[in-house]
Amino acid sequence: MKIGWKRWSVLPGFGLAMGYTLTYLSLLVLIPLAGTFLKSATLTWPEFWETITSPRALASYRVTFGTSLVAALLNAVSGLLVAWVLTRYRFFGRRFVDALVDLPFALPTAVAGIALTAIYAPTGWVGKLVPFKVAFTPLGITIALVFIGVPFVVRTVQPVLEDIEPELEQVAASLGANRWQTFTRVVMPAVWPAVLTGFALSFARAVGEYGSVIFIAGNMPMRTEITPLLIVTQLEQYNYAGATSLAVAMLVVSFGMLLTINALQWWGTRRHLA
Amino acid sequence: MTPQQIAERATTEPRWIRWTLIALALAFLALFVGLPLAAVFVSALSKGWAVYFAAITEPVAWAAIKLTLLTAAIAVPLNLVFGVAAAWAIAKFEFRGKQVLITLIDLPFSVSPVVSGLIYVLIFGLQGWLGPWLQDHDITIIFAVPGIVLATVFVTFPFVARELIPLMIAQGTEEEEAALTLGASGWQTFWRVTVPNIKWGLLYGVILCNARAMGEFGAVSVVSGHIRGLTNTMTLHVEILYNEYQTAAAFAVASLLTLLALVTLAAKSAVEWRVRQQLKAARHSHDEDLLT
Numbered sequence: 419m420k421i422g423w424k425r426w427s428v429l430p431g432f433g434l435a436m437g438y439t440l441t442y443l444s445l446l447v448l449i450p451l452a453g454t455f456l457k458s459a460t461l462t463w464p465e466f467w468e469t470i471t472s473p474r475a476l477a478s479y480r481v482t483f484g485t486s487l488v489a490a491l492l493n494a495v496s497g498l499l500v501a502w503v504l505t506r507y508r509f510f511g512r513r514f515v516d517a518l519v520d521l522p523f524a525l526p527t528a529v530a531g532i533a534l535t536a537i538y539a540p541t542g543w544v545g546k547l548v549p550f551k552v553a554f555t556p557l558g559i560t561i562a563l564v565f566i567g568v569p570f571v572v573r574t575v576q577p578v579l580e581d582i583e584p585e586l587e588q589v590a591a592s593l594g595a596n597r598w599q600t601f602t603r604v605v606m607p608a609v610w611p612a613v614l615t616g617f618a619l620s621f622a623r624a625v626g627e628y629g630s631v632i633f634i635a636g637n638m639p640m641r642t643e644i645t646p647l648l649i650v651t652q653l654e655q656y657n658y659a660g661a662t663s664l665a666v667a668m669l670v671v672s673f674g675m676l677l678t679i680n681a682l683q684w685w686g687t688r689r690h691l692a
Numbered sequence: 693m694t695p696q697q698i699a700e701r702a703t704t705e706p707r708w709i710r711w712t713l714i715a716l717a718l719a720f721l722a723l724f725v726g727l728p729l730a731a732v733f734v735s736a737l738s739k740g741w742a743v744y745f746a747a748i749t750e751p752v753a754w755a756a757i758k759l760t761l762l763t764a765a766i767a768v769p770l771n772l773v774f775g776v777a778a779a780w781a782i783a784k785f786e787f788r789g790k791q792v793l794i795t796l797i798d799l800p801f802s803v804s805p806v807v808s809g810l811i812y813v814l815i816f817g818l819q820g821w822l823g824p825w826l827q828d829h830d831i832t833i834i835f836a837v838p839g840i841v842l843a844t845v846f847v848t849f850p851f852v853a854r855e856l857i858p859l860m861i862a863q864g865t866e867e868e869e870a871a872l873t874l875g876a877s878g879w880q881t882f883w884r885v886t887v888p889n890i891k892w893g894l895l896y897g898v899i900l901c902n903a904r905a906m907g908e909f910g911a912v913s914v915v916s917g918h919i920r921g922l923t924n925t926m927t928l929h930v931e932i933l934y935n936e937y938q939t940a941a942a943f944a945v946a947s948l949l950t951l952l953a954l955v956t957l958a959a960k961s962a963v964e965w966r967v968r969q970q971l972k973a974a975r976h977s978h979d980e981d982l983l984t
Contacts, residue, residue, distance in 0.1 A: 425786040429868055430878035435781035439793075442774045446845060447799055450811040453821055457814050496720045503717040507710055515718065517961040521725050523900070524953035524960075526907030527805075528927040529946040532934050533728035536735050536943075543727070565724050587703045597705055626804025628910035629927070633934070646806040650914065653810065658819045665807045676802040680795060 451669070458666040461659050469663040477640040478648045485556050485644075486624035489563035494617040496564075497571025498609070504572070505579040522568050527629025534562050535633045554636030559644065562630040567620030574616035578609050578686075611686030618682055622675040626668065732950045736943035747933075747941035748948060755921040756929035756945070759837070763912075763925060764905040767844040771901055775852025776894070780886075783860030784868070794857065800849040809843045809914025816842075835917030840925065843911040848904045852897035859893040859967070860886075862974040889974075892966040899963065903956040907949060 424432070458466060469475065504516050522530065538545045538552040538561060545552055552558050582605060590600040628646040635642045643651075645668060652660035704710070737744055747753060778797060782790060800808065814820045816833040826833065833839045867889065871881040887894075909927040916923045918932065926949055933942035 423788040427785055427865070428872055429784050429865055429881075430872075431882070432781060432785050435777040436785075436787075439774065439778040439781050442777075443796060446842070447849060448796070450815055450846075451799070451803075453815050454807075454811045457821075496717075499713065500717045500721065503714050506704070507714055509714055513961070515721060517957050518721060518725055520957055520960065521729065521953060524903045524907075524956040525728075526909060526927050526930075526946075526949045526953070528909040528930050529732060529907070529949050529953075530728060532930065532942060532946060533731040533735075536731050536939075537727055543731070561724075565728065568721075568724060584703060591703055600703075622802055626802075626807070628804065628806050628913075646804050646910065649806050649810065653813070653914065656819075658814070658817075661810060662814060665810050668804055668807055672802045672804065672807075676795070676799070679802075 454662060454665060454669065457658075458662050461663065465659065466663045466666075469660050470667045474639055474643070475645070475648060475664060478643050478645040481556060481559065481642060482625055482645045485559040485563055486621050486627075489560050489567055489624050490617050490621035492560075492564050493567040493571050493620045494613055497568070497616055497620075498575055498613055500568075501572045501575035501579055505576055519572050520569050522566050527566070527627070528633075530565055531562065531630040531633035534558075534565060534630065538634065553634050554638075554642065556642060558634040558636070559631050559642060562634050563624040563627060566627055566630055567624055570620035570623065571613060571616030574619065575609055575612045578612040579605075582608055611682060615679060615682045615686055618675065618679045622672065622679065625675070626672065729950065732943055732947050735939060736947040737940075738943075739940040743940050744944045744947075747938075747944035752921050752924070753929060753945055756924045756926045757948070759840070759924065760906050760926040762837070763841050763844050764902055766841050767848055767905045768898060768902050770845055771848055772852050772894070772898060774849075775856055775897060778853045779856035779860050779890075780882075782857050783863075784865050797853050798850050800846050805847060805908065805910025806914055808846045809911035812839055812842050812846070812915055834915055835919070836923060839915035840912050840923060843915045844905050844908055847908050847911050848901045851901035851904065852894065855893050855897035855900070855967075856890055859890055859971055859974070862971055863889055864974070889970070892963055892970050896960065896963045896967050899956055899959050903953065906952060 500519065504512065504519075535542075535553050535558075537543050538558055540546070540551065540553070542553070550557075552561065586604055587600050590604045591597075595603065626646060628644075628650075631644055632647055635644060635647070637643050637647055645664060649661050649664045649668070652658075652664065705713070778793075782793060813834050815822055816826060816839065817823055818827065818834075820834075833842070867885050868881050871885045872878075876884065907927060908925075909931070912925055913928060913931070916925070916928055918924060918928060920932070924932065926945060930942050930946045930949070933939075933945065
């Protein structure tokens, strides 16, 4: 028996669970998000456009997307390396290191922000050793974003590496492939979707990141001001129209990235099954 | 060389490459994860234990700790109930639009924390949709505790649901169907069959949800108004101290949050193993069904 959009089942509670889910989701997420878009609709188009393309906003996009891109690339490379080492090699303290990878998920971003600033400020442990300025420059922002993004690539690549059957690599070797050929022709094609997904996840997280960045950034308009901070600044000046316009621009970008990530994951599982 | 050694050599790297890769990975993690961790505790104690204890026992710090605990105590159970309801509907039933619903539940993760706070300001703030009405009725949500709780619920929204959905999909519906056939009621089936099956996944989701609830900064900072002793959470208190150049005190409060993060990691790795066993057991029995 099939009624409309739901297949019949003996299990009870669908109405209650679904009703609760949809109500809660609508009240807390969908309606507030829709409210933001509606609020921006009360602005005139030139007003909206002028805000999101003002020189200061454009400069903040350059800083935000530039540092996020570099950080996500660094995370992709180092994340693959860490995932490889954790799944393939046995060494003392491996389980401890494995748990530590998730620290950036567990540590409040504000704590990460002040800790990184202390390390990379001109008088800090690392800041003192290097001949150039790290904190209060885009380089400092990138470092904070690398910290935040560490777990994403590691945790998406790790399960895929674990699932690759050893027979596959043995076959490659027995057919005369050297280790590098096996890695590039057998292992890499299998983990490539996961690396890309991890890269996209860490990029998406970096673009919206606030807490860990604002301490180390120095927050100079046009040079080290990220878009989320610009939104907060507008809000503190009671410029609600400006804050809303920038927020809508950011939401559109976030949703676009969410769709991309979903597509990547779908591609990854399809390749996995094939 | 025995054939086995030859096979091993063909499928793993020479020893020097292995150790180079391990060293590189550890160096990266030490620089980006280990160093900040150490910096928190070293800076917290840089002025001695007396300053440390003064910083974490002053009344304003206590108010911040209490507010953080209160916020988590409201946000986590709310999202726990939601997560179970959503996972029950999604995993145990077949309906159209399931993927869309899963994506919508994940939505808060892709929104910038700052925007997560802002959306509530635009609804409940003075300039927001409901602002004038709330003011007429003397209800304050923004720059008050309710706003902080709302923003925290939003940023921790998907945690429990996204842990439970894959687990419950893997477990299928056979055990529940069997319980119902044997005469159990719906709620009995849920409490006696489903809950024991998902308890580790549930706990795992709660651990992650709680860590984020207590550590959230951006979203809370937008809705809080930073009123000392009233609407300051621990992370906001850290920010204020830091901006006032009370660095040791800022790191002292930050060290409490760091300890919480370390406890979270330990609990997470302890539970993770059991979640994997539960998932494996579910997949295994499913495979057996397919074979017979």
